Amino acid sequence: MAMEKTFNLTRREDGIAILTMDVPGETMNTLKAEFGPEISEILSEIKGDNSIRGLVLISGKKDSFVAGADISMLDACQTAGDAKALSQQGHVVFNELEALNIPVVAAIHGACLGGGLELALACHLRVCSDDGKTMLGVPEVQLGLLPGGGGTQRLPRLVGITTALDMMLTGKQIRPKQALKMGLVNDVVPQTILLQTAVEMALAGKRTAKPVKKSLVNQLLEGTGFGRNIIFDQAIKQVAKKTQGNYPAPAKIIDCVRQGMAKGMQKGLEVEASHFAELVVSKESEALRSIFFATTEMKKETGAEGATPRKVKKAVILGGGLMGGGIASVTTTKAKIPARVKDINEKGLSNALSYAYKLLDKGVKRRHMTPAVRDNLMALMTTTTEYKGVKDADIVVEAVFEDLALKHQMVKDIERECGEHTIFASNTSSLPIGQIAQAASRPENVIGLHYFSPVEKMPLVEVIAHAKTSPETIATTVAFARKQGKTPIVVQDGAGFYVNRILALYMNEAAQLLLEGQSIEHLDKALVKFGFPVGPITLLDEVGIDVGAKIAPILEKELGERFKAPAAFDKLLSDDRKGRKNGKGFYQYAAGNKASSKKKAVDESVYAVLGIKPGMDKDLSAVAERCVVQMLNEAVRCLDDGIIASSRDGDIGAIFGIGFPPFLGGPFHYIDTLGADNLVNILERYQAQYGDRFEPCPRLKAMAAEKTRFF
Numbered sequence: 001m002a003m004e005k006t007f008n009l010t011r012r013e014d015g016i017a018i019l020t021m022d023v024p025g026e027t028m029n030t031l032k033a034e035f036g037p038e039i040s041e042i043l044s045e046i047k048g049d050n051s052i053r054g055l056v057l058i059s060g061k062k063d064s065f066v067a068g069a070d071i072s073m074l075d076a077c078q079t080a081g082d083a084k085a086l087s088q089q090g091h092v093v094f095n096e097l098e099a100l101n102i103p104v105v106a107a108i109h110g111a112c113l114g115g116g117l118e119l120a121l122a123c124h125l126r127v128c129s130d131d132g133k134t135m136l137g138v139p140e141v142q143l144g145l146l147p148g149g150g151g152t153q154r155l156p157r158l159v160g161i162t163t164a165l166d167m168m169l170t171g172k173q174i175r176p177k178q179a180l181k182m183g184l185v186n187d188v189v190p191q192t193i194l195l196q197t198a199v200e201m202a203l204a205g206k207r208t209a210k211p212v213k214k215s216l217v218n219q220l221l222e223g224t225g226f227g228r229n230i231i232f233d234q235a236i237k238q239v240a241k242k243t244q245g246n247y248p249a250p251a252k253i254i255d256c257v258r259q260g261m262a263k264g265m266q267k268g269l270e271v272e273a274s275h276f277a278e279l280v281v282s283k284e285s286e287a288l289r290s291i292f293f294a295t296t297e298m299k300k301e302t303g304a305e306g307a308t309p310r311k312v313k314k315a316v317i318l319g320g321g322l323m324g325g326g327i328a329s330v331t332t333t334k335a336k337i338p339a340r341v342k343d344i345n346e347k348g349l350s351n352a353l354s355y356a357y358k359l360l361d362k363g364v365k366r367r368h369m370t371p372a373v374r375d376n377l378m379a380l381m382t383t384t385t386e387y388k389g390v391k392d393a394d395i396v397v398e399a400v401f402e403d404l405a406l407k408h409q410m411v412k413d414i415e416r417e418c419g420e421h422t423i424f425a426s427n428t429s430s431l432p433i434g435q436i437a438q439a440a441s442r443p444e445n446v447i448g449l450h451y452f453s454p455v456e457k458m459p460l461v462e463v464i465a466h467a468k469t470s471p472e473t474i475a476t477t478v479a480f481a482r483k484q485g486k487t488p489i490v491v492q493d494g495a496g497f498y499v500n501r502i503l504a505l506y507m508n509e510a511a512q513l514l515l516e517g518q519s520i521e522h523l524d525k526a527l528v529k530f531g532f533p534v535g536p537i538t539l540l541d542e543v544g545i546d547v548g549a550k551i552a553p554i555l556e557k558e559l560g561e562r563f564k565a566p567a568a569f570d571k572l573l574s575d576d577r578k579g580r581k582n583g584k585g586f587y588q589y590a591a592g593n594k595a596s597s598k599k600k601a602v603d604e605s606v607y608a609v610l611g612i613k614p615g616m617d618k619d620l621s622a623v624a625e626r627c628v629v630q631m632l633n634e635a636v637r638c639l640d641d642g643i644i645a646s647s648r649d650g651d652i653g654a655i656f657g658i659g660f661p662p663f664l665g666g667p668f669h670y671i672d673t674l675g676a677d678n679l680v681n682i683l684e685r686y687q688a689q690y691g692d693r694f695e696p697c698p699r700l701k702a703m704a705a706e707k708t709r710f711f
């Protein structure tokens, strides 16, 4: 049976041909190597048909244009040569499209990303719909890659070097109005007239558009070799600081643009194909692509085999504090589900309202939304100090103090005030859900739903099922979290669940190193260089030293001696040091305690409180290794104890929950890279030197002996 075609060419009476791309059997259009011959044939047909006066390229998919090159095709590249050939093939096809002597117009609706945008850039003009689903971007850098279909050359020539570098180095998605303003598209129209507008643009016979006006400064900088070098040198400095040298793609992107602008498009394309090829086969990109596939696979899972999630039409949030406010905010602004916030006083309620308003108003200021949209979303949030208007809640999320008796009271209140099917989801960060459920007459409705702070930024939530949680409760909670824009992992009940459990040992080791005389800034620098977003001491200040102190004994009691936190840290609380929250911790905080971007200074007085004098700082990688191997060992224990269902979930949980370096693929991918035997040797060396807290867990020892891997 003949292969179904991806491209379909239809001719209109007015001489405009419509080329529709619709990859058979796929949700999204993606670019595949096997399209090459089909496209070349069509281009030859177009070139040979003088009745065709113009060409419009459009997607046959409901809500997406082209999502980029097929990432699994890139995964299949065995050598850099395979990848280079793909890039060069793309260059040939896109150059041929661009060389057509009739106007070629891309009509874009929905996702137009990576190779999809590069395809659109090879067209002479672009028009997109004004729909919320329409976004344009080059997210390759998030996969450890670079735009390999000519994007590093066409984008800067269309929108300018600075804008193009910003797009390629961040992978950000550009909305229609922004795209029009920067000259990425030539018009933005309602989807209903998208095709008609594209046809009219083709009929107008133009193959170029008036470039958008650039500022004088921009013209000076980008118009001269000297100015361009300033831009490139500045960009190199910024990416070096941001990536700590752990991600090769950004520097290569800058080099493609630099060489292309200096030596011409042809040379630029050659450099692009070579750099793209090296990146496709790099271990960093392999790790980042595995994260993409893992999260895509997880989206299809309900969290409980065979269970059907119930629809959540209304949520109640107990507690309007930092976490409650964030949870209410993502419920209304992301999931667009009405949320009723209950707190014991008006202060908590106003905090929740202002939390959501501030985030939405930022969107208005950035012109991502209108004030009307902001106000409509705000109207989804209501507040109460009584149990009024909660009867019809489908889910209640409690974010009150970490006090078991108080949570028991909440369970009883909700069973009294809400419906029989209402789910009670606790945001507890440490109390076993089974203990909370002891107060329930319907324990099947009780579940843990653990968010990470700041709620609107951290993608992970842990969904914690206790022994009696029903599959429907799990599936409904997972679906609810997904609607909030979260990446949920289902973990089993146990002190600290997964993320806080692996984090605790990592933090304890940092504390030990501090007490051994490593300076605060050196400790943080070591782990930032390793690839974490912030260092452990900064993290402790941000989370709250008091929170850490509260969780530690719970973990030690439930999980054993290795979780014992250094006693010296009690002196910090006696000195009223809670961290950023009360402006006194390991670092100094400006008055008003605002999170400032500028570098914080260490509060040197903390050393005296701890009774230590910072000594000789050890090698950065040695410092990082001691903390990281603690996290790796405990992650494997969590897998062994069934706290996490798979090493895939363990990787995603660590990356999305605590910023484990994505270029390493997560703890389990990293152990495969290190080798289980090598990790056991490191742990045993530390065990001999620092004690049994470093003892390799049984599963690691077995893997070392059998030389097995997780993936």
Ligand SMILES: C[C@@H](O)CC(=O)SCCNC(=O)CCNC(=O)[C@H](O)C(C)(C)COP(=O)(O)OP(=O)(O)OC[C@H]1O[C@@H](n2cnc3c(N)ncnc32)[C@H](O)[C@@H]1OP(=O)(O)O
Pocket: 026, 027, 028, 030, 067, 068, 069, 070, 071, 072, 090, 111, 113, 114, 115, 116, 118, 139, 140, 143, 145, 146, 147, 148, 149, 151, 296, 299
């Ligand atoms: C030539 C060079 O420039 C190289 C490139 O172009 S590299 C690729 C660059 N593109 C991307 O990184 C985009 C990746 N995709 C996404 O970010 C998202 O899929 C989306 C924003 C496009 C849509 O998100 P959503 O609506 O949530 O849908 P899913 O993520 O669930 O995706 C639906 C199915 O499409 C598959 N898919 C999406 N993009 C790609 C891709 N680039 N390659 C291969 N497959 C892709 C995804 O796996 C889902 O598959 P399913 O089995 O049908 O569920």
